[in-house]
Amino acid sequence: MIVGNLAILFNILSILVLTIVSMIFVVSIIIKLRLNKLAHYSVLSRRRVLWILALSPWVIGILTAFLAIISDNHYLPLPTSFNFLHWHHIQEFNFESWHGLSVITAAIYICLIVASKLYRLFKKNRQINSLRAFAEVDESGFYQLEADAATAFTAGYFNPNCYITSALRLELTPDEYQVLQLHEREHARRSDPLKKWFYQLLTAFFPKNISEKLNRSMSLVIEQCADQAILNVVEDKSLIATTLLKVNRLACRSFKGVLEDESFCYYAVNHIEERINYLLIEQQSKVFSHYSTFLVTVSGTLICALSADFFHHFIESALSH
Amino acid sequence: MNLGELEKLVLKYFWQIDVADAKQVFSHFEQSRGGTLNTIQSTLDRLFKKGLLIRNKEGHAFQYRSAKPRKAFIGELIKDVTHDFTLDDEDSILAAFASISTELNEKQFNKLEKLIKDYRAITSKVKTK
Numbered sequence: 311m312i313v314g315n316l317a318i319l320f321n322i323l324s325i326l327v328l329t330i331v332s333m334i335f336v337v338s339i340i341i342k343l344r345l346n347k348l349a350h351y352s353v354l355s356r357r358r359v360l361w362i363l364a365l366s367p368w369v370i371g372i373l374t375a376f377l378a379i380i381s382d383n384h385y386l387p388l389p390t391s392f393n394f395l396h397w398h399h400i401q402e403f404n405f406e407s408w409h410g411l412s413v414i415t416a417a418i419y420i421c422l423i424v425a426s427k428l429y430r431l432f433k434k435n436r437q438i439n440s441l442r443a444f445a446e447v448d449e450s451g452f453y454q455l456e457a458d459a460a461t462a463f464t465a466g467y468f469n470p471n472c473y474i475t476s477a478l479r480l481e482l483t484p485d486e487y488q489v490l491q492l493h494e495r496e497h498a499r500r501s502d503p504l505k506k507w508f509y510q511l512l513t514a515f516f517p518k519n520i521s522e523k524l525n526r527s528m529s530l531v532i533e534q535c536a537d538q539a540i541l542n543v544v545e546d547k548s549l550i551a552t553t554l555l556k557v558n559r560l561a562c563r564s565f566k567g568v569l570e571d572e573s574f575c576y577y578a579v580n581h582i583e584e585r586i587n588y589l590l591i592e593q594q595s596k597v598f599s600h601y602s603t604f605l606v607t608v609s610g611t612l613i614c615a616l617s618a619d620f621f622h623h624f625i626e627s628a629l630s631h
Numbered sequence: 632m633n634l635g636e637l638e639k640l641v642l643k644y645f646w647q648i649d650v651a652d653a654k655q656v657f658s659h660f661e662q663s664r665g666g667t668l669n670t671i672q673s674t675l676d677r678l679f680k681k682g683l684l685i686r687n688k689e690g691h692a693f694q695y696r697s698a699k700p701r702k703a704f705i706g707e708l709i710k711d712v713t714h715d716f717t718l719d720d721e722d723s724i725l726a727a728f729a730s731i732s733t734e735l736n737e738k739q740f741n742k743l744e745k746l747i748k749d750y751r752a753i754t755s756k757v758k759t760k
Contacts, residue, residue, distance in 0.1 A: 434712070436633050441708045443639040444701075457706045465712060475709065548754070551747045559740060586743055590750045 317403035324409040326375040327416040328621060329614045330515075333367035338520045345523055353534040353588065355598035360528050362603060364512040366610060373611040381615075408625060420515075427511045431467065438465045445473065450491060454479065460560035462490055464497035467504040472497070481560055482553075489540055489553040496539035502532050530581055534588055551586045558582055634681075637674050640664070642683055642704075645697040652692040 312320060341363060348356050404410055445453035453473045460478035464470050472494035482490065497503070509528050513521035540550050634642070637660075644659060645651070651659075657671040675695055678684040683704070686693040699707075 437708070437712045440634050440639065441705075441712055443634070443636075444643070444705050444708065455705050455709060456702055457709055458702060459706055459709055461709065461713065463713065548747050548751045551743075551750070555740065555743055555747070583739075583743065586746065590746060 312403045312405075313401060318400055320403040320413060321400045321409065322375050322378050323413050324403075325378050326371045327412050329374040330367045330371040330416075331412075332614065332621070333370050333610070334516055337363055337366055338516055341516075341520050341523060345527065348527065349584075351596045351598055353531055353538060355596065356527070357531045357535060358603065359598050360524060360531060361509075362606070364509060364516075364524060366607070367515070368512070369607060370610045370614055373607075374614040377611070377615045423514045424511065427507070427514065431507055434465075435467060441465070441473070442471065452491065452494075460557070460563070462494060462557065464494050465503055466498075467501075467507065470498040470501060470503050478557065478560060481556070485544075485549060486553040486556065489544055489550050490557065492540040492543055493536045496536040497532070500535070502536070506532065526581075530584060533581075534585055537585060537589055547589050551589050554582065554585060554589075635674075635677075637664070637666075637670070638678055638683075641671075641674055641678060642697070645684065645695065646701045650694050650696045652689075652694055654692070656695070 311317075348359060351359065405414065441455070442453060445455050448454050451472070453471050455473055455475045457475040458477050459475055460481065462472070462474040462478055464472050472491070474490070474494075479487070506528070510521075510525055513524045515521075516524065537550060537554075541547070544550060640660070641656060644656065653668060653672045653675055656675065657666075657668045660666065660671065675684060675686075675693070679686050679695070683698055684695045685698045686695045688694075
């Protein structure tokens with residue numbers, strides 16, 4: 311058994327783990343029931359909400375742990391203490407208890423997820439480096455790839471670059487190429503590939519169907535944000551929509567046969583339809599305010615902090631201490 | 632597919648010429664990169680093992696040539712890189728103008744084209760007013 315400051319630290323970690331797990335459970339239910347409602351909000355609001363949903367278990371977990379530290383003067387020598395978060399036997403920690411088990415399990419799980427995501431990042435980075443080595447940079451800084459497949463994308467994490475294949479370049483008019491360039495440059499400017507990777511790291515802790523929903527929604531929002539950026543230069547929304555449809559048609563032709571999953575096609579259809587509909591029709595959308603964000607975070611933290619002791623006692627009663 | 636810097640250069644060289652042995656490759660890179668004949672030989676061997684070069688023994692030396700044309704090879708690299716956004720879990724870490732996983736049928740294309748056409752008609756009416 312560990313006694314003293316180290317025990318307090320491990321107990322705080324235990325509170326952090328329990329809060330994160332509880333928040334993942336609560337947020338998953340909210341996503342399952344309410345994520346579809348998000349479609350009525352503006353693209354910027356949706357982006358904000360999606361980040362909040364993915365980050366909330368961690369942010370609220372850390373805030374609750376922080377409250378536990380300063381509450382009752384457990385760990386930091388603060389002059390005033392407020393004893394509303396109680397965790398009995400905080401001075402003692404046993405790795406063979408359920409606290410120890412939860413901390414060890416969480417540590418192993420987090421390490422595994424982070425390691426697998428990092429491995430994926432480095433693997434993809436190597437592939438992108440190889441691709442870049444065989445590309446020619448054009449006058450506008452786009453990497454031209456000599457290939458028959460018609461596609462364009464932005465890749466790279468710390469220094470993202472835009473790629474377009476010769477097959478697609480040949481099919482585009484100067485106006486359409488400008489639309490595509492503006493879209494891809496926005497991805498590069500905002501470091502979207504790195505953000506996507508980080509978002510997928512956060513959502514990897516949710517159940518698979520929930521993380522898929524979140525990743526799909528974020529993917530759509532990222533593309534829509536880049537679509538919106540084009541509007542700062544190109545006023546003709548129909549040109550953007552036409553280019554989107556044309557590139558999609560060419561890309562589908564190139565990769566026909568690669569895709570076999572019908573259910574995914576259905577989703578993807580919505581993806582393109584949503585982008586075009588949002589561009590042409592649904593510009594007047596609801597906005598999610600900063601005030602609501604703040605309120606949700608504070609109330610979530612307080613609920614978690616206040617219920618920590620109740621939850622603790624509940625489990626200890628079940629395990630007969 | 633992971634390729635070292637020298638491997639990429641050697642591959643590019645083979646897309647420009649037809650056939651070469653290790654000595655010819657070495658003499659090509661000797662001035663620009665330096666290095667030794669051994670380094671070139673092991674690079675050619677690695678590219679052969681990766682299936683990117685083919686070789687035939689003529690006399691005492693291997694004659695190497697590219698196994699795939701440039702376009703086909705780059706096409707495969709693109710497939711590798713974009714593989715994750717052809718999967719059904721939307722676990723892509725790339726940002727693409729139009730996801731290649733998006734497969735619309737003709738009916739759906741026509742529906743969207745009509746939407747764009749209607750939008751154009753409405754906006755041109757508003758402009759003329």
